[in-house]
Amino acid sequence: MSITTIKSLLPAFRTAILTTASPPPSPTLQILKSYPPRPPPPPSQQQTQTVCILDSSFNPPTKAHMHLALQSLKHHKATAPSLLLLLATTNADKPSSPAAYEHRLAMMCLLAEEIGTYSSNTQIDIGITHHPRFIDKSVDLSSHPFFPAELTRQVWILGYDTLTRLLDTKYYPPTHTLAPLHSTLLSSQNRILVFTRPDAKFGDPAEQHSYVTSLDPSISDKVDLVAAEAVEEVEGVSSTNVRTGVKNGDEKAWRGGVGGGVAEWIVKEGLYL
Ligand SMILES: Nc1ncnc2c1ncn2[C@@H]1O[C@H](COP(=O)(O)OP(=O)(O)OP(=O)(O)O)[C@@H](O)[C@H]1O
Numbered sequence: 259m260s261i262t263t264i265k266s267l268l269p270a271f272r273t274a275i276l277t278t279a280s281p282p283p284s285p286t287l288q289i290l291k292s293y294p295p296r297p298p299p300p301p302s303q304q305q306t307q308t309v310c311i312l313d314s315s316f317n318p319p320t321k322a323h324m325h326l327a328l329q330s331l332k333h334h335k336a337t338a339p340s341l342l343l344l345l346a347t348t349n350a351d352k353p354s355s356p357a358a359y360e361h362r363l364a365m366m367c368l369l370a371e372e373i374g375t376y377s378s379n380t381q382i383d384i385g386i387t388h389h390p391r392f393i394d395k396s397v398d399l400s401s402h403p404f405f406p407a408e409l410t411r412q413v414w415i416l417g418y419d420t421l422t423r424l425l426d427t428k429y430y431p432p433t434h435t436l437a438p439l440h441s442t443l444l445s446s447q448n449r450i451l452v453f454t455r456p457d458a459k460f461g462d463p464a465e466q467h468s469y470v471t472s473l474d475p476s477i478s479d480k481v482d483l484v485a486a487e488a489v490e491e492v493e494g495v496s497s498t499n500v501r502t503g504v505k506n507g508d509e510k511a512w513r514g515g516v517g518g519g520v521a522e523w524i525v526k527e528g529l530y531l
């Protein structure tokens with residue numbers, strides 16, 4: 259799809275964002291675009307499936323996001339997984355910051371197209387949810403007709419920094435235990451694929467591995483911790499660094515962190531200035 263075609267989707271994206279934020283019975287998780295387009299599943303659908311889910315604020319989508327998604331598809335290739343790029347419109351910790359959500363969805367379309375050039379037979383869906391916590395997103399996903407709980411294995415793609423937040427009991431009042439994880443995103447055959455994210459704050463890969471092995475086996479048995487294969491395109495890449503680079507007019511600092519389509523969108527739409 260050309261940039262002009264994706265631009266024509268902005269009004270529909272805006273409407274969907276408003277609907278997702280509305281109180282029930284509005285759907286909390288919506289699929290807004292599919293590559294290739296998919297018809298509603300027939301009621302008799304019986305085949306089991308694996309879906310790799312990359313949940314992010316995509317502000318903007320980076321090359322790190324792309325490589326995490328591609329490596330996750332490869333990691334689970336035996337089950338021919340689909341990929342769900344899921345935009346979180348509320349963050350568990352941070353207030354919302356630019357760009358507008360419809361622009362992030364547009365850039366997610368560009369990301370999906372780029373992923374499709376490397377993984378041409380993969381079904382890629384673009385979705386939106388307003389739930390900040392993974393336990394709630396997991397339940398929402400199970401209620402979506404494309405991903406029925408009894409037929410779907412969820413594989414959540416996380417960076418190490420996000421794993422530590424997933425497992426922080428402060429997010430689970432009133433009991434402040436990790437019990438809600440076991441009945442949701444860690445239930446059944448679901449798994450978490452975690453990418454090391456070496457950083458002064460989070461430690462080196464060895465420290466990140468020992469954190470995972472120190473976890474209760476009911477959690478660590480469901481976690482695969484891997485290093486990114488495309489080291490140069492992933493390590494040190496973050497949406498924050500791209501936003502800062504654009505703001506400072508430092509082309510060298512940000513262009514390498516995003517795909518060509520996303521870079522073009524950022525420039526044409528004047529994002530992050
Ligand atoms: N370079 C990276 N290495 C490992 N994991 C990453 C990397 N970039 C993003 N992730 C993971 O991808 C998921 C979604 O990314 P997220 O939106 O938080 O990106 P971000 O670059 O950290 O964003 P921001 O800079 O705006 O905080 C998170 O689980 C995050 O840990």
Ligand SMILES: NC(=O)c1ccc[n+]([C@@H]2O[C@H](COP(=O)(O)O)[C@@H](O)[C@H]2O)c1
Binds near residue numbers: 346390
């Ligand atoms: N306990 C949790 O479920 C939990 C904690 C922190 C962040 N998150 C989510 O992780 C995603 C990525 O967050 P950041 O953009 O802050 O890295 C967001 O959807 C955010 O809401 C979930």
